[in-house]
Amino acid sequence: MTINPDAKMEESQNGTEIYSTDPLVVKSTYSIDYIHSYAQDSEFFRALGKKKLMGSRCKKCHYGYATPRSHCMMCGAETEWVELPTKGKIHSYTTCYFGSEVFLPQTPFNLVLVEFDGFDSLFMARLIGAEQEDMYVGMPIVAKFKRLQSFSPTDVYFVPAKGSEQPSSSNGKKKRR
C-alpha cells in the first residue's frame, strides 16, 4: 500500500474557452466517427458507382419503390432490386437558401422529389442546372452520376432534360417571391 497525503493531480495547460462568466458559459466539443453500415440498403450505394439508380419492387404485390426498401410497406413481403429509369419528372421542388450547418456552404441548392414511370413512390435528390424560377412540377429531368463515388445518395443528382424549359404562358405561375 502506498499512502501519499501529498499526492497532486496533474494539471493541463489546455485551458477552456469561456463565452461569459455570469452565468458561466464554457465551450464543450463533441465529435465522433461512426461505423455506419448501409446494411440491406448497400446495393443502392454500390450501384451508383456503375451509374445505375436502383429501386425495389415487391415480389408479391408488385408495388414499386423509387427509394428502395427491402420489405414492402403495403403487404410486408420481400422486395427485389430493380433498376430505375434515368429519366423522371419533378413531383415537387424547392430551393434552400439556408440549411443545416454542414450544408450551409452549398446554399442555395435545389431539392427535388422525383417521380418515375412505373414506380409508385418517389426519390429525393439535388437538382443542378436550373434556378428556382426554372423549376416546375412535371419538369422532365435526367439522373447523372458522379465519377468519384463518396458512397452517399448524392452520388446521383439530376439535371433538366433537354428542351424542358417551362412554356412561358404556363398558368402565369411565376416562381419568384
Added chain:
Amino acid sequence: MKHKGRKVYMVSGGVTKFAKSTPDMDFRLRVKKAFDYAMNDVNLTLEDIDGSVASYFSDHFQRQLMAGIMVQDYLGLTPKPSKRIEGGGATGGLAFQSGYEAIASGRMDTCAVYGFESMSHVNTWKGNEFIALASDTNFDYPVGGFYTGYYAMMAVRHMHEFGTTVEQLAKVSIKNHANAIDNPYSQSPMKLTVDDVRKSPMVSYPLTRLDVCTMSDGAAVAILASEEKAFEITKHPIEITGIGTGTDTMRLADRPFGKVPLLPNEKASDYKNLKYPGIHSFRAGRTAAKEAYAAAGITDPINEIDAVELHDAYTSSEVQTYEDLGLCKYGEGGQFIDEGKSKLNGKVPVNFSGGLLACGHPVGASGIMQGVFMFWQLQKTIKKHFKSDKLQLNNPRRGLIHSHAGTGTYVTVSVMEVPK
C-alpha cells in the same frame, strides 16, 4: 377506436416564457418554474403527485443522456414512477397522451407531464442539422437535410394540387403573430402585412423567415388527474374526452397515393380525383383526428370545436392541418384562411396563443404548452394567467390540441372539454 378507460381531467398547468436563449437557467430549473406555477395554482404538494412523464426530443441539443431523470430528481419526484417519451416534434403531444393513459388505466390518480428543450447550446444552423437527423440518414439527410426544405416541397405540391398561394400562407403568419400581441408568454408578437412576410429572407422557396417558427429554450407542465381526484383538486377541471395518434412513413418519398380516410362529415365523392396523402397532406394528422373524434363523439368538427391550438411550425403546415382535421375539405385550406375562419373572431379560432410561430418551438415543451393554453382558455382563466382577457373566447366548451413530428410521421390530436 373506442377508449374504455377511466375519465381523465387536466387540473393545472404552467409554462415558462419561451426564449431564444436562457443561459441563466438550465432545463431542470426551467421545468421547476413551470411545475411550481402549476402546483401552486391549485395548492398541490409533492405528495399529491403519483408519477410523471418526461417529454423531450433531442439528446444532441443537451448532450446529456437521461435528462428526464435529472428533472424528476430536481423536482423532488423521486422515487415515484416516471418515463421519457420521445417522438420528434410531437413529443409533447405524445407525452400528454401518455399521462392520459396513466390515469385512464387506473395506474395513477395524478400525473405530472413535464416537457422541455434547451436548443440554445448550439447555433441555429447546427440546431437545424440536429433536427434534420430526424430524417432518414441513409437517403434523406445527406442530400441536404433541412426540415424547412422538406416542408417547402410539401407546400409547393399543395400549391400545385389545390392552387394555394404564398399570400394565403402569409396570412397564417399575420394571424398568429397578431394573436401573440396579447399573450405575455409569446416570444415574437408582431403586426405584419403580407408584404412583410414575403419580403423577409427566403429560407426555402416558398417559405420565408416569417413562415417558420424559431428554436427556443422552454418548459411546460400539465397536471392530469382521475375524476374523483380532479374535483378534489379544483372546481374547474377540464376533461380530456378523446385522444388520437397517427403515423406515417419516415421518408417523404415513400408516402402512398391512395384514398382519403374519411371523417363522418365527408363522402368518398368529395375526393374522386385526389391521390392521398402524397406529399401535400398529412395522413397521420387525419388518422389522429379520426381516432380522437370517434372517442369524443365529434361528427361535424367545424361546428363542434370552439378553439384549436395546432402545430404551426410552418405556415404551410397550419393550412395543411385545417384539412387533416376536417375543419374544411382537402384543398380548401387556403380559402379557409382567406375567409378568416381561423381568426380570433372567426368560426373556429386557431392558435389564439400565437402558436409555435410566435411563441417558439422548444420541441418537448411545445405540445404541452398547447395543452396549458387550451386548459386556461376552456377554464376561462386567460385573464388570470395572461393579465389580459383579450384572447379569452366568449364561451368555449370544446378545444382541440394537435402536435406533429417529422414530415408528418407522428401526429397527435387530443380533445379537451368543459365538463357537462
